[in-house]
Amino acid sequence: MKPFSTLFLVLFGLAWAAPAGTVIRNQAAATVEGQVYLSNPVETIVQAICVPVVSPSGTPSSPAQRVVAPAGGTVYLPYRLQNAGNASFDFALSWAQAGGSSFSPSAVRFYLDVNQNGQRDPGEPPVNGLSLAAGQTVWLLLEVTLPNPASGDLFLSPIAACGSAQDSDNYAHIQVGSGPALQLSKTATPAKLAPGEETTFNLVLRNAGDQTAPGPVVLTDRLDTPEMSGLAYVAGSALAARGQLEYTADGTTWTASEPASVRGVRLVLPKLEAGEEARLSFRVRAVSATPGVRTNRAQASGAGGPAWSEATLELVGRYVHYLGPYGNPRALPGGEGSADDRQTARVVAGQPYCFAHTLENAGNVEDLYTLQASGLPARAIGSFQSLDGSPLPDPLPVAALARWDFRYCLRVDTVLAGFTIELSATSVTTGQANRTQDRVLAVLDPAGLLLGKSVSPSGLVVAGTLLTYTLRIENALGDLSGVRVVDRLDPALEFVSASNGGSFDPAGQQVEWDLESIPSGSTLTLTLQVRVRPGTPDDTLILNRFGLTSALTPNPLHSNTVQNRVLTTQLLLQKSVDHPKASYGNRLTYRLEVANPSTADLAVRLVDTPPQGTQYVAGSARLYPAGGGCAGSGEGLEPAWKEGQLVWQGITLKAKERRCLSYQLRVLPGAPQELLNTAQAFGATGAGTALASAKSQALVQLEPGIFAPRGTLVGRVFWDVDRDGRYTQGLDLPLPGARVILGNGWQVLTDAEGRYAFRDLEPGVWTVMLDPASAPFHPLPHPEAMGEGYRHRVEVQGLTASDFPLQAPQGHITPTRSTVLEFGPLRLEKRLIPLPQGYRVVLRLEAREPLSDLTVTDPLAEGGEKVFHFPRLEGEQVLTYDVDQGVLTDPQARWRYP
The missing domain is CATH 2.60.40 (Immunoglobulin-like)
Known part of the structure; x- marks a missing residue:
């Protein structure tokens, strides 16, 4: 990217060269999702500037012209006036003499030198002022009449002025006396050149004195000065009617034969008679260079000299530019609008794709260009970028004969058919545009490229475990070239091996596969083996996925993420009870000892399922400090009762720590013979990983004694005609033969009165069920009913009754x-x-x-x-x-x- 100062200088140069009143307008543009957004415009108005230029230039100590004339005589001094400003101006003509002059002239007049021959010809008018258009040049004759008597020297300069601007350093030396006086004039025709065009320099050397100038008299024109940059001598173009033509290739040595590279031309004369002229002409060609005014200065040396003369010409700008594919801005061989000016590609929805381009400034002037794109569909965005991805300046400055490589990047978020984007580069100076096309053949569905990953073993692993990753690539997207697969390894992993030539990059801690291609419709499977580093802390989460890039998918596509958690062991749980045997009413003290052998802190939840026929003693649960076993007073930690279980939460167990929890259960009447108590511990790491111990149980045998009560469960199955829930003799109808099943598997059939009975039951809660297949009518609501009513939950204590009233048909039910x-x-x-x-x-x-x-x-x-x-x-x-x-x-x- 060019610096800002370069852009400023370009704008300044454009403003200086533009005519007065020209408005230079600059506005930035940005394209977002197919929409063009413009900044506020900045406008610059070019002001009128007057620049008078008189030549040849000279000073009293180094005059441009020298003339010898007798007292009372008249001399003519040729000059050229140019309006180098950017508008038409009126120029006033005057003269001045230097302080070292011996006398003043009798008269000074200005004439137009119409035929540019350096002499006053009939019909050429006198002038005191001129109106010149911008860039216009005229030739003047300064007529100076000397007084009589007069002697000595006169140093005189013409002055051209417009407003406060003037050019007054154009001194000539006029000497009173006799002798030779060399006078030189020079012109360039034409005075404006574009690159590749030619102009002719014409030099006229005149002896303006009254005596012969003996030889040698040398007229020299150097072409290698900085003021002649961009101009080259045309081979064989030098002509002279008399004298000897000589050339130099190095600026020092002169020869009569023309070298391959000419850096100067000169004409050598044996003498020049009074009033005699000698002429020299040659051509130069404008090569590509910075536009502007060029000055060619010639010098005549010898008796009556030296004398100087200048010719100015203007190199005008050539504005030509080309926009095309990368490295071929001219789209050769077809050129603008041909197939060579078009790039094609298939892109993937949601993936960026960049077309590379080159803009060439084939002119000889640095220029600014605005870049635009058209034809972008909806749900697509595009932008101009440098090759490194940075944004381009707008407008874009490009030096003369230089190129600028850039790219146009787009992203389409939906699957589409093909479309064409036309890019244009427009010159800020000329408004001319050059175009190229980017053709998207199709926008493909990224689902056609499936990336899957699996790991074996999965889940929890211990340090040192060998993990095998399987990378699966299913390509239904199209032929992929330049495929690169990268699998970045977690710091907790160390590389072991990779299939298909995969290599490990230690600097990036990643495994890389560089694949030449993956054909469309194929499936590729890669494997990678790694090992969990020894000493990896518990609760370390190992995540892994792989990414794929290709020429079609420059942004990485990623697979699913697989994970492993490092844990060396699970929780340990031990349960005990203080008495192996108990009777009704006894209190049993249970102890749960839980240990965390891992290196990660855990949050522990304890769940205990009390046996049937027991009841938790409120306030009895105590949690003891770590390392102290179950000794001491401990701190109270009441459980929550959830679905028949005692639950303790929020117990913190640090790495390698062991803690004890104790609590009491009371044995209730009706408790079963065996009191089997089951507990389980659940742990969670700080990252949320859950662990569970194996179940731990404690068994207590019940000794009920000789007075232990036994229970009997009786009931009746009947059609409840009056729907009051009770059996009414003579109204309700019993259902004989109905099957009734007890929770322990016992079953009976109702007798002729619909009655059933289960005897010698342990006191407690029992479940009794009526077999729906033996009862053709739906049960009525009942306080002990569960679900649809075929099942009752009954608290059996001694003699307990539980009837099954059934829904009877409307009216009195009697078998006909x-x-x-x-x-x-x-x-x-x-x-x-x-x-x-x-x-x-x-x-x-x-x-x-x-x-x-x-x-x-x-x-x-x-x-x-x-x-x-x-x-x-x-x-x-x-x-x-x-x-x-x-x-x-x-x-x-x-x-x-x-």
Whole structure:
């Protein structure tokens, strides 16, 4: 990037060269998501500047011209006046003589030298002032009349002025007397050149004295001065009618033969008679260089000299620029608008892609260029950047004959078909633009490139474990070239090996694969083995993923992240009770000792499941300090009761620390013979990693004694006609043959009055269930009911009752007819029960031994039959279905003996 000072100088140079009143406007532009945003404009108005230039220049000590004339004579001094300003101006003409002059002239007049021959010709008008356009040049003759008598020397200079600006250092030496006087004039035609064009210098050497100038008289024109930069001699162009032409290649040695490189031309004359002229001409060509005024000064030496003369010409700017692909701004061989001026690529949605370009300033002037892009679709952003990614200045300054490489980067966030972006570079000076195109053939879905990673073993590991990472690359995106896979290792890992030529970079702690390509539709699997460094602290989390870049995906795509946690061991838990045997009412003291053998601090949660028939003694839990076992007073730590468990939370266990928790349970009446108590410890590290110990149990045998009470559970299953929840004799109907099951697996059938009984039960909470298959109606609400009501939770103490009232049909339920089929081990009873609409058929099957392939067929009154099939029937089964007619038909049954 060019410094700011360079940009300022370019703007200043443009302003100086521009005509007065020109407005130079500068405005920055930025493209964001396809939208162009402009800064506030800055405008500069070029002011009119007057610059008079008179030549040849000279001082009293080093005059440009020398003339010898008799007293009372008249001499003519040729001069040239140029308006070097940027607007038209009126110039006033005057003269002045130096203080060392011996006399003053009798008269001084200015004439226009129309034919530029350095002599006054008829018809050439006198002038006192001139109006010249910007850059215009005129030739003047200064006519000086000497007084009579006069002797000595006169040093006189013409003056051209416009406003406060003037040029007055143009002295000539006029000597009264006789002798030779060399006078030199020089012109350049044309006076303006563009690079590659030529101009002719014409030199006229005149003896303005009244005597012959003896030889040698030498007219020299040097071409290697700084004032002649950008101009080159045209070979073979030097011409002279008389005298000897000579050349120099080094500025010192002169020869009559023309060298390959000419740095100066001179004409050598044997003499120059009074009033005689000698002419020399040659051509120069403008090569690419900085525009501006060039001055060529020639010198005549010999008797009557020296004499000087200057010719000025202007090198004008050549503004040409090209924009094209990187390294080929002219898009050769096709050129502007051809296929060589177009770049193509496939890009991936969400991935940046950069097209590289080169801007060439083929002119001879440093210029500024504005860069623009058009054709960017929605949901896409683009920007101009330097090759290193930094933003470009706007406008962009480029030196003459220089190039600037940059890139246009875009990102499209959605899958699209192809589109074309046209880039243009426009000259701030001329407004001319040069264009190139970037063609996106397609925007591809990044899901076509799947990166997956797995680790074995996974989860918790110990220091020193060998881990195997598997890297899987599935490419359905397209052919990938320049593929680079990088897997950065966690500091807790040390490299062991890698497949497919993968190499380890210790400086970056990463494993690298440089792959030439991955073809479309292929799958590549890489493996990497590492080891967890010995001494890695517990609770260290090891994360790993890999990234992939390619020519199509310059920004890395990453795989999923796999992780391992370093932990050397789990929690240790030990549980004990103070008495192995107990009776009702006893207090049992339990102790939980938990140890943390790892090197990480843990937050511990203890969970204890008390046995059935026990109750926690409030205020009995104590937590003891680390290292002291279960001795001492400890501090109170009450548990929370959650879903039948005692839970202690927030216990801090530092690395290698052991602590003890004690608490008491009371044995309640009805407790089972064996009191099995189970506890578990859960730990969590500071990073949230959870650990759990194996379960620890404590067993106590119950000695209930001779007065230990036993329990009996009785109840009735019945249709509750009045829906009051109680059995009413003569109104409610008992359900005989219903199956009732106890939580320990015991089961009974209700008798003819719907009653059941379970005897000799341990006091406590029991679960009793009515088999839904044996009860054709839904249970009514009951205080002990669980779920749908078929299950009751009953506290058994002594004689305890729990009935199952069932939902009865509307109206009084009476079987209109029943029939019984008994054959061998099978008994089949059929009842017909009226409903508010229709009838319900109830079939009750009882098999006293297993029956295979049993089929029951029940004819229907309206025609057809109901068929029930059992691959194997053992015990009881109740079947129901509804019919419209109250006609009782006789069912049939058949089965197969093995």
